[in-house]
Amino acid sequence: MVNSLVESFMDMPPLVLVAITIASSLFLYLLFKKDYRGYNLPGGSLGFPLIGESISFLRAQLQDRGDQWIHDRVLKHGPVFKTHMMGSPTFVITGQPGNKFVFGADYDIMSAKPPKTLAIVAGEYSLSDLPKPRYLLVKQGMVSFLKAESLQHHVKHMDRLIKASLLRESKDRDVVQAVQFMKNLTFEVACCVLFGVDDEVIIKGLMSDFAVAFKAFWSIPINLPGTNYTRGLAARKRIVAKILPIIQKKKEELANGTLSPRNDVIACFLSIGGENVVPLSDLEIIDNFIFLMIASHDTAANLSSMMIWKLARDKEIYNKIREEQLSILAQRQGGDETLTWIEVNKMKYTWSVAQELMRVIPPLFGNFRTTTADTTFAGYDLPKGWQVFWVACETHMDKNFFEDPTTFDPSRFEAKKPIPPCTYIPFGAGMHQCIGNEYARVKTLTIVHHLVTRFEWSQVNPNEKISRQPLPYPSTGLPIKLVSKPAVL
Ligand code: HEM
Ligand SMILES: *[C@@H]1O[C@H](CO)[C@@H](O)[C@H](O)[C@H]1NC(C)=O
Ligand SMILES: *[C@@H]1O[C@H](CO)[C@@H](O)[C@H](O)[C@H]1NC(C)=O
Ligand SMILES: *[C@@H]1O[C@H](CO)[C@@H](O)[C@H](O)[C@H]1NC(C)=O
Ligand SMILES: CC(=O)N[C@H]1CO[C@H](CO)[C@@H](O)[C@@H]1O
Numbered sequence: 001m002v003n004s005l006v007e008s009f010m011d012m013p014p015l016v017l018v019a020i021t022i023a024s025s026l027f028l029y030l031l032f033k034k035d036y037r038g039y040n041l042p043g044g045s046l047g048f049p050l051i052g053e054s055i056s057f058l059r060a061q062l063q064d065r066g067d068q069w070i071h072d073r074v075l076k077h078g079p080v081f082k083t084h085m086m087g088s089p090t091f092v093i094t095g096q097p098g099n100k101f102v103f104g105a106d107y108d109i110m111s112a113k114p115p116k117t118l119a120i121v122a123g124e125y126s127l128s129d130l131p132k133p134r135y136l137l138v139k140q141g142m143v144s145f146l147k148a149e150s151l152q153h154h155v156k157h158m159d160r161l162i163k164a165s166l167l168r169e170s171k172d173r174d175v176v177q178a179v180q181f182m183k184n185l186t187f188e189v190a191c192c193v194l195f196g197v198d199d200e201v202i203i204k205g206l207m208s209d210f211a212v213a214f215k216a217f218w219s220i221p222i223n224l225p226g227t228n229y230t231r232g233l234a235a236r237k238r239i240v241a242k243i244l245p246i247i248q249k250k251k252e253e254l255a256n257g258t259l260s261p262r263n264d265v266i267a268c269f270l271s272i273g274g275e276n277v278v279p280l281s282d283l284e285i286i287d288n289f290i291f292l293m294i295a296s297h298d299t300a301a302n303l304s305s306m307m308i309w310k311l312a313r314d315k316e317i318y319n320k321i322r323e324e325q326l327s328i329l330a331q332r333q334g335g336d337e338t339l340t341w342i343e344v345n346k347m348k349y350t351w352s353v354a355q356e357l358m359r360v361i362p363p364l365f366g367n368f369r370t371t372t373a374d375t376t377f378a379g380y381d382l383p384k385g386w387q388v389f390w391v392a393c394e395t396h397m398d399k400n401f402f403e404d405p406t407t408f409d410p411s412r413f414e415a416k417k418p419i420p421p422c423t424y425i426p427f428g429a430g431m432h433q434c435i436g437n438e439y440a441r442v443k444t445l446t447i448v449h450h451l452v453t454r455f456e457w458s459q460v461n462p463n464e465k466i467s468r469q470p471l472p473y474p475s476t477g478l479p480i481k482l483v484s485k486p487a488v489l
Pocket of ligand 5: 179298301302305306472473474
């Protein structure tokens, strides 16, 4: 068949051959690229049809050259350029004006819908898939737990869990895989504190279900037995089956007054109501439970393990942090065995180290939006349906905003001069800005507090490489020797 086709090509007059070649490339062109004549698009390459520049970008990330990949194109094309990633034509928008544009865009211009695989595992009602009015309502439910006024009542609980977990881990193992340990700890704290689920058997079960579900996000959505995607869907079913009875129980406890409406995020969801407000359905609660678990898990666990990494390598910073933490203990007025909200807020230097770490190595490299209408930015046309990719590295490493940007200097966050808006964006900004930043701060500071005051640790592989895929990725999972030492006070 192929042979005869080739033979018949050979027989054709050259002019016909040329015509066929032109026609077929035109067909391919129309198939893969819509016609954007008349649009003033920025510079950049759409790469190969379908795969575009995805592979080149992912390879750069793996070699920890993601920042450079972006920067090379900014130098060539300016702060806005076009490319093709994850199956769609994409605008990469960088720089302060660009960040302001993306973070300021409302639903009529851009949606923050995640990739399809995430929507299927997290469910059709998860936060970023909701229409704006419902989005605002569900987010209000999350914020009523995550805002500082509520969160401060959970510091003791968080502190007890973290201290116990660190002590257990240091007793049980000679070498601790810090990345996995911080994931386990983050998950346990999220179940107990964020969601008010403290049954150990259920937590263990959820942990293994989520581990399978997390794998499905990066999978190709093909529903065949044995694929990560199909396993992810099955894991979602098991998660739903575990959470439904918990929701039911919380409903009863809220009704008979044994559960406070601010006890945890699920209680907050169940307490949403009022005039003209349709309460959240069980499915809406479950989908957003899963969504929050996804939004909070890797990012917060990453920050904690990166702090462990940084403090193991930089004795000067370690000593300053230890000094700050010990002085907090020294000022403690007897009695209290656990950290308090006031004490957490005194950990200014420790947090400035975490902030600087997130400047140099942001847990989230960037994120996608999709344009919902034709729009313009910086003189360029952005057609409807394109992806927009914002990235943190360009402004984080811009010497106009951060003097001597390659130097690790936590004091830039203690300076009186405020950081210009939309230049430091580890938590994003604007409407979709992270609402878990306070929770992440309290959790990270509590872990560091106990680590520096009660433990000593060192890296087993001091030369371990850290790349991105796309989160910061220590190549051997950051093994550490963790030993507890006698309490100082
Ligand atoms: C160090 C830890 C964390 C980092 C670096 C981080 C980073 C981010 C970033 C950059 C965004 C904005 C995404 C965008 O605009 O495209 C975001 C959104 C969000 N984060 Fe976080 N996050 C962290 C922890 C958490 C935690 C602990 C929670 C929940 C308890 C959480 C919940 C959310 C939610 C719900 C959104 C979506 C907000 C919206 O779309 O309105 N995050 N996060
Ligand atoms: C994390 O939790 C899993 C499941 O409970 C356990 O098998 C594993 O050993 C834990 N890893 C670390 C480093 O704590
Ligand atoms: C499933 O996920 C694992 C771990 O992320 C990965 O190594 C494996 O290649 C994936 N399998 C498929 C078929 O994508
Ligand atoms: C309230 O409801 C919960 C869940 O049904 C039940 O376990 C508990 O005993 C009830 N408490 C009171 C005081 O009625
Ligand atoms: C530093 C760190 O903890 N990196 C981890 C961040 O999360 C991803 C995804 O789970 C891991 O692969 C990294 O090792």
